[in-house]
Amino acid sequence: MPDQDGLHLGAVKLTSRLIHGTGKFPSSEVLAGSITASGAQMITLAVRRLHLDGDHHSELEGIDLGGYILLPNTAGATSADEAVRLARLARAAGLSDFIKVEIVGDSESLLPDPIATVEATARLVAEGFTVLPYASDDVVLALRLAEAGATAVMPGAAPIGSTLGVLNPHNLRLIIAKCPVPVIVDAGLGCPSDAARVMEWGAAGVLVNTGIAKAREPAAMARAFAAAVQAGRSAHLAGLAGRPEGFGASSPQAGTPAPLAPN
Amino acid sequence: MSKLSAEPRELVGGAARRERLRRSRLYLVTDDTTPSEDLPGLLAAALRGGVDLVQLRRKGVPPDQLMALAATCREVCHAAGALFLVDDHVELAAAAGADGVHLGQEDTSVAEARSRLGPDFLIGLSTHDAAQVKSATSLDLDYIAAGPVHRTPTKMGTPAVGFEHVEAAARAAAVPVVAIGGLSLADAGTAIAAGADIVAVVRAICASSDPEEAARALRGQVDTAPAWSWIELNGEARKCPPQATVQGLLAGLHLDPTGLVVERNGVIVDRQLWAEVAVGAGDTLELVHFVGGG
Incomplete structure (x- = not known):
């Protein structure tokens, strides 16, 4: 059952809410089969140096990039400057104005640098990109990214490539509830039920790479993720019976000094 | 004469040798016919004329019989600020204090020569086709020789590869390319225009009645030809x-x-x-x- 309530991102409308990553696949053929099986319309890509000897074949060979909405990333960047440069290089290929800002702040865990991500998002929005920043699962950060002009925010469920699933469900649900722009859960989704779960909460979509690429049968797993995303979306639209969330300040709300007048 | 001649040899590490190689333009490879006792004089004349890289090649002479000659040639070259290499014999290169060794496709492998000589010695390799250049690009070497450009008495069994091979090597290599094989005053500049960094000659200097003037004329051609840029x-x-x-x-x-x-x-x-x-x-x-x- 195709999704009737498509996801609007910038100038495009996605009817599939599963975004398909293209890294780590064993071959170009397996990747192509997986993308087709997933029904995804949007795929992610990275920007890298061309091998000068002409011997190395890209895993993207044999995939008609024109047939998809491309979401290039800035993977490899560790600063806002590097991310902006990679974004410009990606756009210069002439295939997409979308950019997934990805700025690693810790080289071991690959967790994103929130401060540089906000800066790069603002700069790239000013340059006319449609910006989807990958971010840590922090509620206020998501709000700041939306304020900076992000078209959607992409909080991670768990570190990139970890397939650990949703590590902080409470935060993700809060982000989904409060963020004024679509929330696409990226990174760490290991199995279809992880994807179904965040979609039930109201995530606008999910981005899956390792969970599919490293499955024994990637195409079959892509199909399973697609079904899970649809099921989760349908459940969200149907309205969950609900588990109320409660939170309250530990410190008194009243009695804080009056805000200072601006100088 | 180069001011480098005053540089103590002990201080010449791999980086200094590579820097000199980058600036080298005219490469003299010794012939088999000049008597050993005449070789130092021939080299000195060629170096005065503008040769800045010398290879001692004596096909068929066992390396232990070349030791004294190699040491003398090394002294002559270093006194002129030129680099001195030995053909084929890795141990001789090290023992004679040469700056490096030149290897053919059938000689000691580059990897083995490198492991025996260490990182400070220059290693050059002959290539005769694109496939050899391609495999050379992954090796730890310092220059690639491309040739023979013309048929030569030195390499009787090897077909001429022309300037096309020089150009292909120049496009593929991350190290200097030496054009070699029957090059003369008439086409030394053509070799540079085809992408060579260095022109190597044997007979054009060794068979000349005035090696110094022959070298000077060659050097003039090499220096004024339209060179490729790094x-x-x-x-x-x-x-x-x-x-x-x-x-x-x-x-x-x-x-x-x-x-x-x-x-x-x-x-x-x-x-x-x-x-x-x-x-x-x-x-x-x-x-x-x-x-x-x-």
Whole structure:
């Protein structure tokens, strides 16, 4: 059952809410089969140096990039400057104005640098990109990214490539509830039920790479993720019976000094 | 004479040797007919004329009989600030205090020579076709010789490969390219124009009645020919021909331009301008494209 309530991102409308990553696949053929099986319309890509000897074949060979909405990333960047440069290089290929800002702040865990991500998002929005920043699962950060002009925010469920699933469900649900722009859960989704779960909460979509690429049968797993995303979306639209969330300040709300007048 | 001649040899490490190699233009490879006792004098004359790289080659002479000659030649070369290499014999190169060794395709392997000599010695390798150049690019060596350009008595069994092979090597190599094989005053400049960094000769100097003048004339041709420039391409040292454009460079590398993005010195070059934007000495180019990613 195709999704009737498509996801609007910038100038495009996605009817599939599963975004398909293209890294780590064993071959170009397996990747192509997986993308087709997933029904995804949007795929992610990275920007890298061309091998000068002409011997190395890209895993993207044999995939008609024109047939998809491309979401290039800035993977490899560790600063806002590097991310902006990679974004410009990606756009210069002439295939997409979308950019997934990805700025690693810790080289071991690959967790994103929130401060540089906000800066790069603002700069790239000013340059006319449609910006989807990958971010840590922090509620206020998501709000700041939306304020900076992000078209959607992409909080991670768990570190990139970890397939650990949703590590902080409470935060993700809060982000989904409060963020004024679509929330696409990226990174760490290991199995279809992880994807179904965040979609039930109201995530606008999910981005899956390792969970599919490293499955024994990637195409079959892509199909399973697609079904899970649809099921989760349908459940969200149907309205969950609900588990109320409660939170309250530990410190008194009243009695804080009056805000200072601006100088 | 070069001011480098005053430099103590003990201080000449690998980096200094490579820097000198980068500046070398005229390479003399010794012949088999000049008597050993005449060789130091011949070298001294050639060095005065502008040779800055010498290879001692004595085919068929066992290395232990070459030790004294090699040591003398080394002294003559170093006194003139020139580099001195030995053909084929790795141990002789080390024992005679040479700057390095030149290897043929059938000699000791580059990897073995490197492990025996260590990082400070120069290693050059003969190549005769594109496949040999290609495998050479992954080796830890310091220059690639491309030839024989013409049929020569030195390499009787090897067919001439012409300047096409010199050009192919120049485009593929991240190290200096030496053109060799029957080159003379008439076409030394052609070799440089084809992309060689260094022109190597045997007979053009050794068989001359005035080796110094022969070397000087060759050096004049080499220095005035339109040379290729070193650029940095995707982090690797590469060369481009004179008056190159982005488009010409890509064509010369036989790269598929589909989906390619070119950045020159930090600025993206619009595809529409590839045929107009010049590429030259010291430029840094990044050629990127999409790959799989998450």
